[in-house]
Amino acid sequence: MPLLIAIDGPAASGKGTLARRLALHYGLPHLDTGLLYRAVALQMLDAGIDLGDRAEAGRVASNLVADQLADPRLRERAMGEAASRVSGIPEVRAALLSWQRRFAAGEAGAVLDGRDIGTVICPDARVKLFVTASPEERARRRHSELAGRGEETTLAAILADIRARDERDSSRSAAPLRAAEDAVRIDTTELDADEAFAVARDVVERAR
Ligand code: C5P
Numbered sequence: 341m342p343l344l345i346a347i348d349g350p351a352a353s354g355k356g357t358l359a360r361r362l363a364l365h366y367g368l369p370h371l372d373t374g375l376l377y378r379a380v381a382l383q384m385l386d387a388g389i390d391l392g393d394r395a396e397a398g399r400v401a402s403n404l405v406a407d408q409l410a411d412p413r414l415r416e417r418a419m420g421e422a423a424s425r426v427s428g429i430p431e432v433r434a435a436l437l438s439w440q441r442r443f444a445a446g447e448a449g450a451v452l453d454g455r456d457i458g459t460v461i462c463p464d465a466r467v468k469l470f471v472t473a474s475p476e477e478r479a480r481r482r483h484s485e486l487a488g489r490g491e492e493t494t495l496a497a498i499l500a501d502i503r504a505r506d507e508r509d510s511s512r513s514a515a516p517l518r519a520a521e522d523a524v525r526i527d528t529t530e531l532d533a534d535e536a537f538a539v540a541r542d543v544v545e546r547a548r
Pocket of ligand 1: 351352373374375377378420423424425427453454455456457505509
């Protein structure tokens with residue numbers, strides 16, 4: 341059975357870093373599923389389509405191609421917000437579900453990270469991790485990441501973003517952010533990337 345690792349958690353919890361490291365360590369393809377929602381939002385903004393237009397959002401999501409995931413603008417702060425808005429549209433989630441399932445079904449196995457991987461996309465994943473950290477610590481990390489890319493913001497603005505995004509992602513009716521019952525929780529507030537990786541690797545090793 342191919343090794344499938346599902347990683348969920350809120351924004352800037354460290355799940356992306358962890359997913360990349362596990363993928364590298366086990367030689368698995370990795371999909372950052374947040375990029376799919378960001379790409380849908382970016383295509384809509386570029387085409388001048390209102391982010392609340394459900395039918396158009398669904399159409400854009402159905403026509404998404406892998407090349408569109410490479411645009412550096414996808415990592416900008418505003419795109420996280422825009423992605424969070426379109427991610428509540430059921431037509432978008434339905435279109436992206438098959439995209440993600442195809443990726444997860446590869447013979448080599450896979451690592452996927454997002455908000456609903458263990459609950460909706462890959463409920464049968466061999467390993468499920470739910471990665472969290474305090475909102476303050478997540479804001480601090482996101483702030484230094486954006487600063488590293490030259491995006492000027494204040495810590496207070498990022499913290500406000502994070503709280504708003506947590507609230508929206510957890511309270512939406514379509515696939516809300518929550519841990520699968522069989523997910524192992526990893527709180528990275530007090531852990532650096534190496535420590536979080538060591539904890540996650542132990543979980544994977546026990547499941548192999
Ligand atoms: O993880 P990232 O910050 O790139 O995600 C952007 C937004 O996309 C999230 O706030 C969330 O609303 C949405 N998302 C989602 N389901 C996923 C991944 C991301 O709803 N599996």
